[in-house]
Amino acid sequence: MALETLAGVISLASNEIGQSRIDAVKNDILKLFDSIEKYDDGTFYFDEKVDGVGPLATTSSVVQGLTAFASTASGRVKLPEDNILGLTKYFLSIGIPGDAKEFFNQVNSLSCLENSRVSVPLILALPATVVSLTNKDKLKVRVTTALGSRSPPLKVKLVRAFISGSKDASVIENQELIFDSEGAFHILDLLPTSIDVGKYTFVFEIVLQDSEDAKVYVTGGQTKVPVYISAIIKIENAEISVLDSDLGSVDTQKKLNLGKEDDVSLAANHLQKLRLSFQLSTPHGHAFKPHQAILKLKHEKAEHIFLVGNSGKKFQVILDFLGLVEKFFYLSGRYDIQLSIGDAVMENSFCQDLGHVELDLPEAPEKAPRPAAQPDDPFSKYGPKAEISHIFRAPEKRPSENLSLAFLALTLLPFLGFLVGLLKLGVNLKNFPSAPVPAMFAILFHVGIGSILALYALFWLKLDLFTTLKALGLLGVFVMFVGHRILSHLASTSSKLKSA
Amino acid sequence: MARSTGEDAQALFHSLRSAYAATPKNLKIIDLYVAFAVFTALIQVAYMAMVGSFPFNSFLSGILSCTGTAVLAVCLRIQVNKENKEFKDLPPERAYADFVLCNLVLHLVIMNFLG
Numbered sequence: 322m323a324l325e326t327l328a329g330v331i332s333l334a335s336n337e338i339g340q341s342r343i344d345a346v347k348n349d350i351l352k353l354f355d356s357i358e359k360y361d362d363g364t365f366y367f368d369e370k371v372d373g374v375g376p377l378a379t380t381s382s383v384v385q386g387l388t389a390f391a392s393t394a395s396g397r398v399k400l401p402e403d404n405i406l407g408l409t410k411y412f413l414s415i416g417i418p419g420d421a422k423e424f425f426n427q428v429n430s431l432s433c434l435e436n437s438r439v440s441v442p443l444i445l446a447l448p449a450t451v452v453s454l455t456n457k458d459k460l461k462v463r464v465t466t467a468l469g470s471r472s473p474p475l476k477v478k479l480v481r482a483f484i485s486g487s488k489d490a491s492v493i494e495n496q497e498l499i500f501d502s503e504g505a506f507h508i509l510d511l512l513p514t515s516i517d518v519g520k521y522t523f524v525f526e527i528v529l530q531d532s533e534d535a536k537v538y539v540t541g542g543q544t545k546v547p548v549y550i551s552a553i554i555k556i557e558n559a560e561i562s563v564l565d566s567d568l569g570s571v572d573t574q575k576k577l578n579l580g581k582e583d584d585v586s587l588a589a590n591h592l593q594k595l596r597l598s599f600q601l602s603t604p605h606g607h608a609f610k611p612h613q614a615i616l617k618l619k620h621e622k623a624e625h626i627f628l629v630g631n632s633g634k635k636f637q638v639i640l641d642f643l644g645l646v647e648k649f650f651y652l653s654g655r656y657d658i659q660l661s662i663g664d665a666v667m668e669n670s671f672c673q674d675l676g677h678v679e680l681d682l683p684e685a686p687e688k689a690p691r692p693a694a695q696p697d698d699p700f701s702k703y704g705p706k707a708e709i710s711h712i713f714r715a716p717e718k719r720p721s722e723n724l725s726l727a728f729l730a731l732t733l734l735p736f737l738g739f740l741v742g743l744l745k746l747g748v749n750l751k752n753f754p755s756a757p758v759p760a761m762f763a764i765l766f767h768v769g770i771g772s773i774l775a776l777y778a779l780f781w782l783k784l785d786l787f788t789t790l791k792a793l794g795l796l797g798v799f800v801m802f803v804g805h806r807i808l809s810h811l812a813s814t815s816s817k818l819k820s821a
Numbered sequence: 822m823a824r825s826t827g828e829d830a831q832a833l834f835h836s837l838r839s840a841y842a843a844t845p846k847n848l849k850i851i852d853l854y855v856a857f858a859v860f861t862a863l864i865q866v867a868y869m870a871m872v873g874s875f876p877f878n879s880f881l882s883g884i885l886s887c888t889g890t891a892v893l894a895v896c897l898r899i900q901v902n903k904e905n906k907e908f909k910d911l912p913p914e915r916a917y918a919d920f921v922l923c924n925l926v927l928h929l930v931i932m933n934f935l936g
Contacts, residue, residue, distance in 0.1 A: 717873075717875045718873075718875075719872075719875065720871070720872035720873075724871070724872065725872075728864070728868045731864050731868075732861055732864050732865065732868075734860075734864070735856075735857045735858075735860035735861045735864065736857060736861070738857060738860070739853055739854065739856075739857035742853040742856075742857075743850065743853065746846060746849055746850060746853065747846070748846075748850065770921065770925075773925055774928070777928055777929065777932045778932075780929075780932050780933075781932050781935055786933060789929075793929065797925070801922075804918060804921070805918075808914040808915070808917065808918055809914070811914050812912045812914045812915075815914075816912075
C-alpha cells in the first residue's frame with residue numbers, strides 16, 4: 322500500500338524528486354523482497370498479517386505498488402527473476418477466491434504483472450497432464466503470458482524426464498518440441514519406447530529465440546511438471562481353480578474373462594484351496610504392478626478381503642480353507658467372489674463379480690467367534706450413538722442428625738465444666754484496673770479479642786481468606802496496641818506492688 | 822501385700838492432692854483450661870470413632886485446635902510459674918500476650934482448615 326502511494330506521489334511530482342530519493346526507494350523495495358516467502362513448488366508470496374488481511378491482499382498490494390513505481394520511475398528496478406515468476410505463479414495457483422475483493426486483487430495483480438515494465442513473466446502450462454499411450458496422445462505444452470496472450474517466438478525444450486521418485490537417469494534427454502502455430506502449442510511428437518505407463522516428472526525449459534526479449538520477459542529457468550502416462554492394461558491368462566490340498570492337484574478349473582462378464586460357480590470344502598491367477602502387461606509388453614489388487618469373498622453374514630500378491634510377472638492368490646475356517650466363522654454356504662484391480666495409470670481398472678463358490682465348512686465348536694451382527698441399515702453407524710450415563714461418586718454416608726446434635730452438646734460440656742471449675746477456684750476480677758483510662762484499655766482489649774473470634778466465626782460461615790486477612794490485619798493492629806498498653810500498665814502496677 | 826499397696830496408693834494420692842492445693846491460683850486456672858481442652862479433644866475422637874472420619878479435614882482441625890491450645894497453655898504455665906528459674910526475668914504479662922497471639926494465629930489456621 323505504501324509503495325502504491327509512493328508511486329502515485331512520484332508520478333505526480335516526477336521531475337522534481339532527486340535521483341537519490343528514487344534510489345533509496347529502490348533499496349527499500351529490494352529489502353522488502355528479502356522478506357518474501359515461498360512455497361515448495363516455486364510460488365512466492367508475502368505473508369504479513371496486517372489488519373487481518375491475508376497473504377493475497379498483501380502480495381497484490383505489493384505487486385501493484387511495484388508496477389506503479391516501475392512505470393513512473395526512471396531507471397529500472399532489478400529484481401530476481403524467480404521472484405517475479407514466483408509471484409505470478411502464486412496468483413495463478415490460488416484458484417478463484419470466494420471474495421469479490423480478493424478476486425479483483427488477483428486479476429488486477431496479474432494484469433499489472435503482464436503490463437509491467439519490470440519484467441513480464443512467461444508461464445509454461447500443460448493443458449493435459451495425462452497422456453494415454455493407448456490413444457496415442459501427444460504431450461502438448463503451451464507458453465503464454467500471465468493473462469494468456471501470446472508469447473514472443475520461442476522454443477520449448479524437454480530437458481529430461483524421469484520416473485517420479487526415482488533417482489535413475491532420465492529416460493529422455495534434450496528433446497525439442499515442435500511448434501504447432503495453429504493451436505499455439507508445442508508438441509512432443511515421438512515418445513520413445515522406453516517410456517512406459519507410470520508417473521513421470523518432465524522438466525521443461527523455455528528458450529527465447531530473440532535475445533532482445535530476454536530483457537523484457539522472464540522465463541524462470543526449468544519447470545518441473547508431473548505427467549501421468551496411462552494406458553489400457555492387458556489382462557491375460559486369468560483363471561480360477563479349486564485345488565486339493567497337499568497334492569495340489571486340480572479339482573476344478575475355470576478360465577476367466579476379466580474385464581468382461583463372468584459367472585463361474587465352484588464348490589469346495591474346507592480341505593481344499595482356491596487359487597486365482599492372472600497376468601498384467603502394459604502396451605509395451607512389460608509386467609505391470611497395480612496399486613490395488615483385491616479379492617473379496619462375500620457371505621450374507623460376513624465378508625472377507627484378501628490381497629493378491631505377485632511374483633514377477635504372475636499375480637496369484639491361494640486361499641487355504643483349512644487355515645481360514647476360523648476366520649470365516651465356520652459359516653458354510655454360498656460366497657460371492659469379487660475381484661478389484663485398479664491404479665491411477667490403468668485406464669481399464671475394474672471391480673468385477675466373478676461368480677460364487679459353495680463352501681462346505683465344518684460345524685462351529687462352542688467357543689468359536691461369531692461374526693459381528695450386520696445392522697439392517699448400513700448407514701446406522703452414522704446415526705446418533707447410545708447415550709452415556711455418567712456415574713458420579715456416591716456421596717459419603719453421613720451420620721444421623723440427632724447423633725450429631727447430641728455430640729455437639731457433649732462437646733460443649735467440657736466448656737461448662739471449665740467455667741464451673743473457674744468459679745470453684747474462686748476467680749475474681751480484683752486485678753481489673755479501676756482508673757478510667759486503663760479500664761477503658763482493658764475493656765477495649767477484651768472487645769478486640771472478642772471481635773477477632775467473631776471474625777473467625779464469620780470467616781467459617783461466609784467470608785473468604787483474603788477479606789478475612791485484611792480485616793484481621795486491621796483488628797490485629799488495634800488489639801496489639803491496646804493490649805500492649807493494658808498489659809504494660811498491669812506489669813508496672815504489679816512491679817510497683819512487688820517493690821513496695 | 823495388696824492392702825499395703827492400696828494404702829500406699831491412697832497415701833500417695835492424698836499427698837499429691839495436698840501438694841497441688843499449694844499451687845498458686847493462676848496456675849490452677851491454667852491447669853483447668855488444659856484439662857478442658859483435652860476433654861474436648863477426647864470427645865471429638867469418640868465421635869469420629871462412631872461415625873467415621875468423612876470430612877477428615879474438619880476432624881483434624883478440631884483435634885488440632887484442642888491440642889494446640891493445650892500446648893500453648895502449658896507453655897504459658899511454664900513461663901508464668903514463679904518456681905521456674907529459667908523464666909525469672911520474663912514478666913507474666915508478656916507470656917500472656919504471647920499466649921493470646923499464638924492462640925489467635927492457631928485459630929485462624931484452624932478456621933481455614935475447617936472447611
